[in-house]
Amino acid sequence: MNNAVLVVGGAGYIGSHTVLALKDAGFLPVVYDNFSSGHRDACFGDHLVEGDLTDTAKLVHTMQQFGIGSVIHFAALIEAGQSVVTPLPFFQNNVAGTLSLLEAMNTAGVPRLVFSSTAAVYGNLTDVALLSEELPRAPINPYGDSKAMVETVLESCVSAYGLQAIALRYFNASGADAQGRSGERHDPETHLIPLVIQAAQGRRDRIKVYGADYDTPDGTCIRDYIHVSDLASGHVAALRHLLGRDAPGVMPVNLGTGQGQSVRQVIDAVRRVSGRDFIVEETPRRAGDPATLVADVRRAADLLGWAAVHSDLDTIARDAWAYAQASG
Ligand SMILES: NC(=O)c1ccc[n+]([C@@H]2O[C@H](COP(=O)([O-])OP(=O)(O)OC[C@H]3O[C@@H](n4cnc5c(N)ncnc54)[C@H](O)[C@@H]3O)[C@@H](O)[C@H]2O)c1
Incomplete structure (x- = not known):
């Protein structure tokens, strides 16, 4: 098993908790982050590379340098309200940035991706009691659109490039590491x-x-409030699934309670x-x-x-x- 995992956006809220869980599970996480909203004191990986998602060459170099076998991708602009006011940076970072990452994975021959999607892809489906992955994507703001677009891109990459991916649709991430090592520090805070x-x-x-x-x-x-440490263990479970022999091409999976x-x-x-x-x-x-x-x-x-x-x-x-x- 290839244990080296590139954690893009690993200095952020959910990423930092996931890095802790990956280490506990025996993986070797390499954090890749531009610190646009992440924190240097929340980098718990075996290695840290400061870089941007759109820097394809640096991503390729990093994947080759550390022998990366899988990628977990958290990096995004996340504020849905702001995405209505200034949509272009959201599409640039969240969609174009992910295209850069996928290009780098192709070049470096890395086939596995766990992607941070969101319940925002369901939009305003108020007549449904429980939101299941089979429902159509119906986002209602550019942030949700950007995540839904990436899910579509991932679907196209399966047959073309042999991508194995899970899009984890988080509900409301909340809480903090029980040992106090990391927690929620968004600026501005909207949660x-x-x-x-x-x-x-x-x-x-x-x-x-x-x-x-x-x-x-x-x-x-x-x-649906989900503890960030539960989200973290969900990523470890998703990664283990992708590393198993019967991994699907691309699968959206809700993480909630x-x-x-x-x-x-x-x-x-x-x-x-x-x-x-x-x-x-x-x-x-x-x-x-x-x-x-x-x-x-x-x-x-x-x-x-x-x-x-x-x-x-x-x-x-x-x-x-x-x-x-x-x-x-
Ligand atoms: N927090 C939630 O409730 C929630 C819910 C659903 C989905 N999500 C998704 O989970 C992911 C992580 O969310 P979070 O709350 O941890 O956010 P966060 O802002 O704390 O973390 C994002 C990390 O990505 C980094 N980053 C952003 N753009 C980058 C770029 N271009 N290049 C390199 N690094 C970059 C930031 O510096 C930061 O460390 C996001 O993709 C978000 O859309 C979050």
Whole structure:
């Protein structure tokens, strides 16, 4: 088995946790990152190469230098709201950048890829209780479009180049490493749990709830929160699957829990684990927010033998709170 794994975007939130899990599983991760949003103190790989996704020659050289057998690709611009305002950098980085990576993999003869896709490829499918991979891709913003486009590109590369790929569609990544080695540090931060934690820490004066009149049990939006350490183990499982003999060509796989949590439940969990109270302000709905997004997780279980084990809301909130408090 070829253990050397190139982790593109490995200095970021999900990438850094995955590098830790890869090391625990006996792989040799090489982090490749341009530090546009990643952190130098979150690089846990055996090696670090500073470089850009669009630098095909550097990617080829890196793959050859370290004898890379597989690639895990996290590098992307991730802020869906910003992608509506400035779509071109999203397509440039997320689509053109991935084409560069695929070109480099062809040149270096690396056949396996685990790609960071997203629940955003499902768009606004509000009439479906659990989102299964068989549903059509229907993104509603340029960020989701960019990920759906890459999934299409991967499908075309199977017969042409013999690519073996899994597109992991994450639901709401959250939490932090239980040992405090890494955690969520996006700038700007747009994700609910770190924002609620900032309110609990007194670093923001309130938390806004965008819409309390949805057709959900408590009126607030429901999402599927998945602990980042569970996401990390999902990547190890995907990689092991690709390294097995019966790997499919390209397969999308949801990584979620199959359980939905409302905005109010998240706020209550942070109150519980932090012991702090803070102001909650209800405001009108935001455009483009579906009421409910919850994963159908059967494929991840059947194909990868994977299930979330750290993703109950109090564990997520407790780990995220501990990391935020330790980071000051
Ligand atoms: N965070 C979530 O909830 C979530 C949900 C669904 C999907 N995703 C996807 O997961 C992946 C990782 O997300 P994250 O939250 O860890 O984001 P992040 O911003 O923390 O990590 C992205 C990493 O990629 C690097 N990077 C970006 N562009 C690059 C380039 N051109 N060349 C080299 N490195 C580059 C950044 O420096 C950073 O280290 C992304 O592809 C994102 O779209 C995230």
